[in-house]
Amino acid sequence: GAVVSQHPSWVICKSGTSVKIECRSLDFQATTMFWYRQFPKQSLMLMATSNEGSKATYEQGVEKDKFLINHASLTLSTLTVTSAHPEDSSFYICSATGTSGEAGELFFGEGSRLTVL
Amino acid sequence: GQNIDQPTEMTATEGAIVQINCTYQTSGFNGLFWYQQHAGEAPTFLSYNVLDGLEEKGRFSSFLSRSKGYSYLLLKELQMKDSASYLCAVKDSNYQLIWGAGTKLIIKP
Numbered sequence: 001g002a003v004v005s006q007h008p009s010w011v012i013c014k015s016g017t018s019v020k021i022e023c024r025s026l027d028f029q030a031t032t033m034f035w036y037r038q039f040p041k042q043s044l045m046l047m048a049t050s051n052e053g054s055k056a057t058y059e060q061g062v063e064k065d066k067f068l069i070n071h072a073s074l075t076l077s078t079l080t081v082t083s084a085h086p087e088d089s090s091f092y093i094c095s096a097t098g099t100s101g102e103a104g105e106l107f108f109g110e111g112s113r114l115t116v117l
Numbered sequence: 118g119q120n121i122d123q124p125t126e127m128t129a130t131e132g133a134i135v136q137i138n139c140t141y142q143t144s145g146f147n148g149l150f151w152y153q154q155h156a157g158e159a160p161t162f163l164s165y166n167v168l169d170g171l172e173e174k175g176r177f178s179s180f181l182s183r184s185k186g187y188s189y190l191l192l193k194e195l196q197m198k199d200s201a202s203y204l205c206a207v208k209d210s211n212y213q214l215i216w217g218a219g220t221k222l223i224i225k226p
Contacts (some may be wrong), residue, residue, distance in 0.1 A: 006159075043204065043218040044160070093159045106150070107212070108159035
């Protein structure tokens with residue numbers, strides 16, 4: 001199956017710093033990538049949808065200036081959490097859809113666990 | 118509003134069969150997905166239904182009835198490694214994926 005790689009898996013940072021998370025599709029072209037946040041024992045919460053070469057579409061309540069998303073190529077999207085605070089601590093997951101799998105099938109990255117001290 | 122309902126938690130015995138139900142009310146329908154998510158890991162794809170009926174993949178089967186807004190995931194010959202959360206998700210008329218809260222499945226020996 002198609003592979004999506006997410007990096008880093010774990011990150012601990014100080015409050016006020018920025019953290020970048022990368023999401024790469026390794027063996028297919030990801031025309032659309034999705035970024036999710038998941039708090040403990042809760043379901044996935046879609047943060048934004050990004051299409052290659054265009055601006056991301058953010059879900060209601062998600063600050064676009066705080067969660068910067070770049071999807072500059074068909075294989076890479078990045079999420080930057082700017083000026084992170086402890087309440088931003090969460091499990092961030094990316095997924096991609098594109099030229100592989102069944103229609104609309106999502107391929108998920110491994111997830112990135114962010115802890116802000 | 119759009120809504121996906123699935124039980125919060127289910128318990129089953131190793132070797133048995135379990136059915137996890139999902140009902141949905143969405144603005145349009147363009148397919149229903151089932152994903153498995155182990156604690157602390159990202160979801161993995163299990164199945165995709167867009168037409169009514171049963172799709173079988175090994176020990177897992179998924180059923181869809183569009184007229185009833187209903188799907189189920191059937192897991193046979195349960196193994197301990199099947200202990201996980203199972204997420205139902207529906208793609209609406211805008212091709213946006215609406216996620217259920219997930220069903221935590223506990224397998225007992």
